[in-house]
Amino acid sequence: MPNLTSQQVKELADNLLRMTNALGNYRYENFDRLSEDENMRIKELHLKQLEDTTQLYTKAAVLVMDDVEISLQNIDSITQETRALYKKLGTVQMVLDRATSILTLATAIIGLNPKEITSSIKSLLAPVV
Amino acid sequence: MRMTLKVLVLGITTILLCTNCVNLKHIGEFSVTSIEGIEQFETVSPGFLKICRQDCQQKHIRKLDIHNTDCDCEENEKADSITRVIYHTTKDYFYGLSDLSNNELTSYKTNDFTQALATGDFGPIQLNESDVKAYSDISTLLLRAFTDSFRRKKIKEYVAQAHDPLLKLLDFLELNLTGNLNGKLEVQKSGLKNFYFDFLKDDKLSDYERTKFAEDYFQRISEIAIQQKELDNYTKILRDIAQGHTILYTNVSRMTDEEVRKELAGYGRQMGNTILSLHRM
Numbered sequence A: 001m002p003n004l005t006s007q008q009v010k011e012l013a014d015n016l017l018r019m020t021n022a023l024g025n026y027r028y029e030n031f032d033r034l035s036e037d038e039n040m041r042i043k044e045l046h047l048k049q050l051e052d053t054t055q056l057y058t059k060a061a062v063l064v065m066d067d068v069e070i071s072l073q074n075i076d077s078i079t080q081e082t083r084a085l086y087k088k089l090g091t092v093q094m095v096l097d098r099a100t101s102i103l104t105l106a107t108a109i110i111g112l113n114p115k116e117i118t119s120s121i122k123s124l125l126a127p128v129v
Numbered sequence B: 001m002r003m004t005l006k007v008l009v010l011g012i013t014t015i016l017l018c019t020n021c022v023n024l025k026h027i028g029e030f031s032v033t034s035i036e037g038i039e040q041f042e043t044v045s046p047g048f049l050k051i052c053r054q055d056c057q058q059k060h061i062r063k064l065d066i067h068n069t070d071c072d073c074e075e076n077e078k079a080d081s082i083t084r085v086i087y088h089t090t091k092d093y094f095y096g097l098s099d100l101s102n103n104e105l106t107s108y109k110t111n112d113f114t115q116a117l118a119t120g121d122f123g124p125i126q127l128n129e130s131d132v133k134a135y136s137d138i139s140t141l142l143l144r145a146f147t148d149s150f151r152r153k154k155i156k157e158y159v160a161q162a163h164d165p166l167l168k169l170l171d172f173l174e175l176n177l178t179g180n181l182n183g184k185l186e187v188q189k190s191g192l193k194n195f196y197f198d199f200l201k202d203d204k205l206s207d208y209e210r211t212k213f214a215e216d217y218f219q220r221i222s223e224i225a226i227q228q229k230e231l232d233n234y235t236k237i238l239r240d241i242a243q244g245h246t247i248l249y250t251n252v253s254r255m256t257d258e259e260v261r262k263e264l265a266g267y268g269r270q271m272g273n274t275i276l277s278l279h280r281m
Helices: A006-030 A036-062 A069-088 A092-110 A114-125 B002-038 B048-062 B074-102 B112-119 B129-147 B155-201 B207-250 B258-280
Strands: none
Touching: A006 A036, A006 A092, A006 B155, A036 A092, A036 B048, A036 B074, A036 B155, A092 A114, B002 B074, B002 B207, B002 B258, B048 B074, B048 B155, B074 B155, B155 B207, B207 B258
């Protein structure tokens, strides 16, 4: 995977924020149906995703890397899917799994780990059963 | 006869000088407004470091912990330093352009940024080749403005040479401020909602307490929204500067045409209005 430009890292952060906000909205909208434990777990995952997102915006401001159009397109599709997905996911477990996978992707991007980024993208692009 | 010739030469020289002054006045005015616009940075930008510290403080508030509250904001300091370099470089270009068009070169002095650019002392910050070129092109132009004895005559050439790197720097400034910094403010808003939401849902708290939490939340959100609006207005200024400079660049051979003057004045007025609305916020 080639390097990312500053603009692209910013776009990744924008997408990560959209995914993160979708998770937050899921919790706010389903608060009364979630158990205390589920609520806490999603709240913590949401918080961790927010921390990663703000870190990524800072990275975008200091990092300048090469182009990587395909990965961006992939992230765009992941973002769109994720936002739609939270609306139709049947079980809380699936929401938790999805949120954890996004965290893995965020960690890989922050660490600029091309292998991990690719594998996280693959796992997120896999159809949800 | 000799006296008449002297008067004639003096007269022609005066006319030429005055014509030249008047001809470039609109460029000088545009530069001065651009400088005023760019300098709004000092008031509109909260800075990456400040946001990092606020986030860190919020993290400790969430944990109800006031012991060992150190924050790692090193990366954010780097983000601020690079943004400031871009800001100063852009601003100083317009100081140079203003001085060139106003024929007041003696007042112009190089700033620390030139030294910083020359030494490349950015620590681990990486700039890509074209961005480094943008910085060096701008600073080279400024240095040439001091050494070139025909600098005033070469103003058109400077505008033409500076155009591409200047647009790049303006884009970069916009990216860092209304892209990345604004993004961090968006995250802050989401983080506050994550924090306050549970208090409002907690029926063990009194209505009064929950109302106070809601008020606190809306107060903080509106403070952030004002900062975002300021950044948004700042972007408008940066775009007006870019468009005004593009007018100069595309009309480089007829910079003194009435149409160019009018268009430039239009962007100047637009910037003036945005600056005014920033002051009113």
